[in-house]
Amino acid sequence: MVEIRFGEHTVLLNEGESVLDGCLRNGLHIPHGCKSGACQSCMLIADEGNIPVTAQKGLKNTEKDLRYFLSCQCIPQNTLHIRQANQMQDIQHSRVLAHGLINKTVLQLRLEPVFTYKPGQYLNIWQKVDNEKTECVRSYSIASVPEIDDFIELHIKIIDSGKFSQWAKNHLRIGDTLQLQGPLGQCFYAAENPEQPLLLIGVGTGLAPLIGIARDALQKGHSGKIDLIHAAREAHSFYLQNELGNLVRDYPQFNITYVCQADDQTAASASPYRVNGDVYAYVKQHFPSTKGMKVYVCGAASFVRKISKQVFLSGASSRDIHADSFLPCS
Amino acid sequence: MSLYERIGGEPAVDAAVDIFYRKVLADDRICHFFDTVDMDKQAAKQKAFLTMVFGGPNHYSGKDLREGHKHMALTEIHFDAVIENLAATLQELGVAAEDIQEIAAIANSVKNDVLNR
Known part of the structure; x- marks a missing residue:
């Protein structure tokens, strides 16, 4: 019997049973639709274990790189450690390495690279502003390239009434620590066809x-x-x-x-x-x-x-x- | 051989998705229903729809179709527009006339669910 680990749950799959069906049979909640590999609503991530090729059919290469798979199409041969595809990663603390306006309305931030990422993915910043009264969560895309740059670069658009952007412009300083969560998103380069325009x-x-x-x-x-x-x-x-x-x-x-x-x-x-x-x-x-x-x-x-x-x-x-x-x- | 196998199975569905979706987006009668949603998700939905009408493996129930379309206030005009675009897509792909008829019949069989009648 093949074992599936999903958080603190362990599911034993029956012969020929999909990860989705096994999890549903054990009372776990996984959003799903067509059960045919088409609607992709049952997509999960496998952090460990071999993902069968059929379970990634129809996914983008960027999604395959991130180990996404369709649980309804997944009948694994060996143990898989899985989680929800939208489950948030842990918070990381990162120091501000550089901070400055690059034009009237864009703040360039360079942060200590505390996780690996693909350029074009985004991250969330969790920050208390207004003297600790309001907690803001803001998403920013990553402009740097990990193989070339020894920092994570973000471009923060300064908005007149923007809680976070005004705080970042006026109060954030080099050496301060930000709480980051990421990386997220699938908008990045996948080197599948180097000649494609x-x-x-x-x-x-x-x-x-x-x-x-x-x-x-x-x-x-x-x-x-x-x-x-x-x-x-x-x-x-x-x-x-x-x-x-x-x-x-x-x-x-x-x-x-x-x-x-x-x-x-x-x-x-x-x-x-x-x-x-x-x-x-x-x-x-x-x-x-x-x-x-x-x-x-x-x-x-x-x-x-x-x-x-x-x-x-x-x-x-x-x-x-x-x-x-x-x-x-x- | 089943209808789904006859028209070429999953590769045929993949070939049809973009052609069909382009036609739908260019059709003034129905394009507004598709404007506000994510392209990726739309393409996946078109694929599920085409797999169903091609007689392929699917698990759509009448209840799903009712729920999914309830908020859209669809009429006969919208339904017919989808069927027309579907037929034009199949013609473009060189599907035989009798197969197109069979596919249209499958699509028509869910009409009452889609229109919530």
């Missing part, structure tokens, strides 16, 4: 995960074209232009375009890579077919929804579209 589209601090993904792909030897499109409302909102310019100089397969959504004629001449206009129209015009491309889109939820749909309708496979929506917090 990559299209990276981000608005505002949506650049953070994308610059991480681009640098990660380049250092892993991605040879296909990588087009990064950074959109912002105003010209002064662009940032890390030197770093991006260096990537263009060093890697012929890498291109950057800044799309400035406000009609700012002076801005157009400020950078050879800058254009004025609407990001949706820009993508439509310059990438009329996204067939065969891998697309990463990051930014506000409304933008992510609209641009994901657009690149899907212009040919990208739904499996090749990775999205990271930034959600507002109260």
Whole structure:
């Protein structure tokens, strides 16, 4: 009999029984739907043990890397240690190594790397603000690359009435400790096809995960074209232009375009890579077919929804579209 | 040979998902139902739906279909739009006319559940 460990529970599977059925039979609650490997609602993570190939059929490579599997399709040969896919990791304490504004509205934070991660994943910061009265939890994407950078880099958008961002700008200092939880998310580079064209589209601090993904792909030897499109409302909102310019100089397969959504004629001449206009129209015009491309889109939820749909309708496979929506917090 | 095997099993479903979903998103009658949800989850749902209507292994009950569609206030027009897009997808994939009819019949068999009648 094959043994399944799920937290403090141990489940013994009957001959030919799936992990899902065995767990349900033992009264454990696992969300599930079609039981056919299609709806993916019964997805779990196996921290230890061999995951049968059939239990990962239809999952993205990024999900496979993270040891996700479909419990309804999983009939294991040996012991598996499993947990819920959305179960939160433990809190880690990380010191602030660098802290500074990189433009008017973006705070660049560099933190002690207290866990391994893939660039483009995100983490949660748990922090008490207002003299310990309010506990904030905020999610930020990771812009650094663990093999190159000896810090975790985050780009914090400063919001006028933002509890956490105002606190981080005004009170957080180098040497302070932050409580981190992560890494989370599946928006990262998976080196499955080094020749596949990559299209990276981000608005505002949506650049953070994308610059991480681009640098990660380049250092892993991605040879296909990588087009990064950074959109912002105003010209002064662009940032890390030197770093991006260096990537263009060093890697012929890498291109950057800044799309400035406000009609700012002076801005157009400020950078050879800058254009004025609407990001949706820009993508439509310059990438009329996204067939065969891998697309990463990051930014506000409304933008992510609209641009994901657009690149899907212009040919990208739904499996090749990775999205990271930034959600507002109260 | 079952209908599901005849049209090519799971690889056929995979090929149909994106074609079908593109048609649905381009259809003004129904695209708004699909606009607010995660693309990944939508693609997985389309796959489950197509597996069912292709006569493949599925565990949808009439109750699931009722629950899932209850809040959407669907009418005959919406249901027909889905069937049309489904038929167009199958034609594009070169599925035989009689198989398309059989698939449409499976889809029609759950109509009352989907429309909560």
